[in-house]
Amino acid sequence: MSIINLIRTSIYSLKSHKLRVFLTMIGIIIGISSVITILAIGNGLKAEVNKSMESTSANKINVYFQADNMGADYSLIEPFSKSDILYLKKVEGVEKAEPTQGIAGFNFTSGEVQYFDKKTFVMLDDYSGKKVKVKYGRFFKEGENASKLIVLNFEAAKTIFDSLENAIGNGVTVNGLIYEVIGILEEAGPMSFTGNSSYISKNAKEEMNADNPISSLDVYIKAGEDKDKVFENIKKQLMQDHSNLKGEYKLQDPQAITKAFEKIIGGLTAFIACVTGISLFVGGIGVMNIMYVSVSERKREIGIRRAIGAKPKSILIQFLLEAIMVTGTGGLLGILCGFLFGKIIGAFLPFPPVMTVGSVIGATITSVGVGIVFGIIPAINASKMDPIKAIYK
Amino acid sequence: MNKYYKLKDDKLHALKDINLTIEQGDFLMIMGKSGSGKTTLLNLLGFLDGFDTGNYIFNGKDVTTLNENQRSELRSSYMGFIFQQFHLVESLTIGQNVELPLLYRENNHISKKVKSQMVEKYLDRVGLLSKKKQMPSELSGGQQQRIAIARALINDPYVIFADEPTGALDSETGVDIMNILKGLNEEKKTIIMVTHDIDLTKYATKVIYLKDGLITKVD
Numbered sequence: 001m002s003i004i005n006l007i008r009t010s011i012y013s014l015k016s017h018k019l020r021v022f023l024t025m026i027g028i029i030i031g032i033s034s035v036i037t038i039l040a041i042g043n044g045l046k047a048e049v050n051k052s053m054e055s056t057s058a059n060k061i062n063v064y065f066q067a068d069n070m071g072a073d074y075s076l077i078e079p080f081s082k083s084d085i086l087y088l089k090k091v092e093g094v095e096k097a098e099p100t101q102g103i104a105g106f107n108f109t110s111g112e113v114q115y116f117d118k119k120t121f122v123m124l125d126d127y128s129g130k131k132v133k134v135k136y137g138r139f140f141k142e143g144e145n146a147s148k149l150i151v152l153n154f155e156a157a158k159t160i161f162d163s164l165e166n167a168i169g170n171g172v173t174v175n176g177l178i179y180e181v182i183g184i185l186e187e188a189g190p191m192s193f194t195g196n197s198s199y200i201s202k203n204a205k206e207e208m209n210a211d212n213p214i215s216s217l218d219v220y221i222k223a224g225e226d227k228d229k230v231f232e233n234i235k236k237q238l239m240q241d242h243s244n245l246k247g248e249y250k251l252q253d254p255q256a257i258t259k260a261f262e263k264i265i266g267g268l269t270a271f272i273a274c275v276t277g278i279s280l281f282v283g284g285i286g287v288m289n290i291m292y293v294s295v296s297e298r299k300r301e302i303g304i305r306r307a308i309g310a311k312p313k314s315i316l317i318q319f320l321l322e323a324i325m326v327t328g329t330g331g332l333l334g335i336l337c338g339f340l341f342g343k344i345i346g347a348f349l350p351f352p353p354v355m356t357v358g359s360v361i362g363a364t365i366t367s368v369g370v371g372i373v374f375g376i377i378p379a380i381n382a383s384k385m386d387p388i389k390a391i392y393k
Numbered sequence: 394m395n396k397y398y399k400l401k402d403d404k405l406h407a408l409k410d411i412n413l414t415i416e417q418g419d420f421l422m423i424m425g426k427s428g429s430g431k432t433t434l435l436n437l438l439g440f441l442d443g444f445d446t447g448n449y450i451f452n453g454k455d456v457t458t459l460n461e462n463q464r465s466e467l468r469s470s471y472m473g474f475i476f477q478q479f480h481l482v483e484s485l486t487i488g489q490n491v492e493l494p495l496l497y498r499e500n501n502h503i504s505k506k507v508k509s510q511m512v513e514k515y516l517d518r519v520g521l522l523s524k525k526k527q528m529p530s531e532l533s534g535g536q537q538q539r540i541a542i543a544r545a546l547i548n549d550p551y552v553i554f555a556d557e558p559t560g561a562l563d564s565e566t567g568v569d570i571m572n573i574l575k576g577l578n579e580e581k582k583t584i585i586m587v588t589h590d591i592d593l594t595k596y597a598t599k600v601i602y603l604k605d606g607l608i609t610k611v612d
Binding site: 002005008015017303306307310311312314387388391 | 436439441442461462465466468469470473474476480481482483484485489493494496497498544545548
């Protein structure tokens with residue numbers, strides 16, 4: 001019997017039990033749609049982290065010092081000096097080096113922003129190279145370094161101004177100095193790395209940090225150079241200049257942090273998806289159950305089919321196909337539902353869920369697989385039925 | 394041939410030394426009371442059941458030791474079955490029921506159109522072409538049995554096995570069915586039929602009487 005005829009036969013049989021088929025399918029629909037939704041949210045989160053990290057240059061590494069004596073006061077031992085910046089520029093592969101104050105390559109500067117009696121704390125960052133969305137006013141133009149201008153993040157602006165539209169052009173006090181507000185960012189979610197800082201020029205920031213010791217160096221590597229190799233040279237240079245220090249210069253790669261983040265999110269997503277996958281197992285048992293019922297209900301039909309020439313193999317494939325059609329259709333509907341759930345949940349999340357082709361293909365294969373795994377035993381039972389006993393049951 | 398049924402600690406000798414030759418074009422009736430082994434014999438001849446000792450030569454070939462697939466192929470190519478309770482597949486339409494044996498045929502590359510024409514030809518043959526799209530439950534017993542005959546005929550079999558085909562029908566409808574079978578026999582189709590109705594033997598060319606698994610008489 002050709003496979004097309006078998007498929008047709010299976011469709012005829014399923015059509016005659018529409019409600020039962022649909023109820024069985026629900027288990028699969030729930031299983032697949034939850035897995036799809038979880039994966040979409042996980043992928044969305046990963047994409048968001050990636051996007052946030054895009055603003056950090058791919059060629060930038062952060063060099064920091066780890067003293068042998070864990071309790072060492074870095075402002076006393078001064079592992080970096082201004083002259084290092086000049087020397088490091090001459091190291092092969094280095095484009096430029098910049099001092100940073102902060103930890104782990106994220107050089108946060110904080111400040112208190114005040115407007116009349118209202119004040120709030122903000123994270124301050126240098127505007128250059130940042131991709132942010134401005135809601136009111138404008139962002140910095142390239143080279144706008146000299147003037148005392150500030151672009152406030154949405155939360156801070158909301159706290160100190162009554163009307164955001166009218167905030168543009170006003171003066172605010174930041175750490176005792178007056179800055180003119182030129183823009184306000186769009187509201188950002190808690191996961192955004194760039195949307196929750198206020199921006200000032202590089203000069204203004206350096207000025208603010210002039211008295212702080214340099215805690216690490218941002219080193220920009222020339223394109224095409226091997227980061228690790230260049231770092232070895234930097235390390236050599238720094239050790240030479242600070243030979244009296246007991247400790248080690250280390251490398252912090254922001255890209256590596258992004259990758260670590262992604263790995264953690266990926267792992268978590270996979271774990272939750274697996275837990276959700278248990279509902280698929282339950283759905284599979286439902287399919288198996290209904291296939292058993294179907295086989296015992298249709299004993300006579302199986303006997304008749306055998307009598308008019310169906311081989312055991314044809315019966316096996318017919319029942320297996322029925323199971324696969326139930327789970328496969330359930331899987332497709334589950335993908336559709338998962339997509340819709342993702343959209344709905346996405347409306348409440350600070351980032352959009354991302355449905356990948358991989359998860360769609362995976363869900364399709366899984367649902368067909370569930371049909372095969374849970375349909376095979378009832379199908380084998382059907383094919384092994386003695387035609388005589390089946391007809392004269 | 395001999396056939397035994399296993400019982401709890403014993404075995405039942407269901408068919409005893411059956412020795413039988415059926416010629417092409419025969420209308421053979423197997424008569425006997427219930428429990429005499431007539432349906433068992435019919436099922437053996439139709440490869441639906443196996444036997445324990447003996448040989449079965451079908452169409453010039455020894456078919457004593459065939460596996461399930463080979464038996465299925467032989468049933469599909471050479472045999473048609475008619476049952477007392479009609480046994481149509483309830484979930485399929487009349488047309489689909491009649492088409493069913495075509496779907497199981499080995500190496501069939503019959504186009505959809507030709508299949509449909511064949512179904513119509515045999516439905517017309519039993520006078521029920523108009524019922525093609527209906528479901529079996531919408532038909533009377535006599536009509537269902539005629540559909541079963543159409544289904545048995547569609548693969549153009551050598552031999553038709555009929556297990557009390559009139560047993561569930563009133564006598565008038567039964568005569569209709571017997572007339573169809575007689576007509577088929579006149580076209581040289583071999584018909585092997587089980588019955589316990591002595592009145593039907595007039596249609597047969599050969600009658601064997603079974604009692605407790607033994608052939609007691611051949612007419």
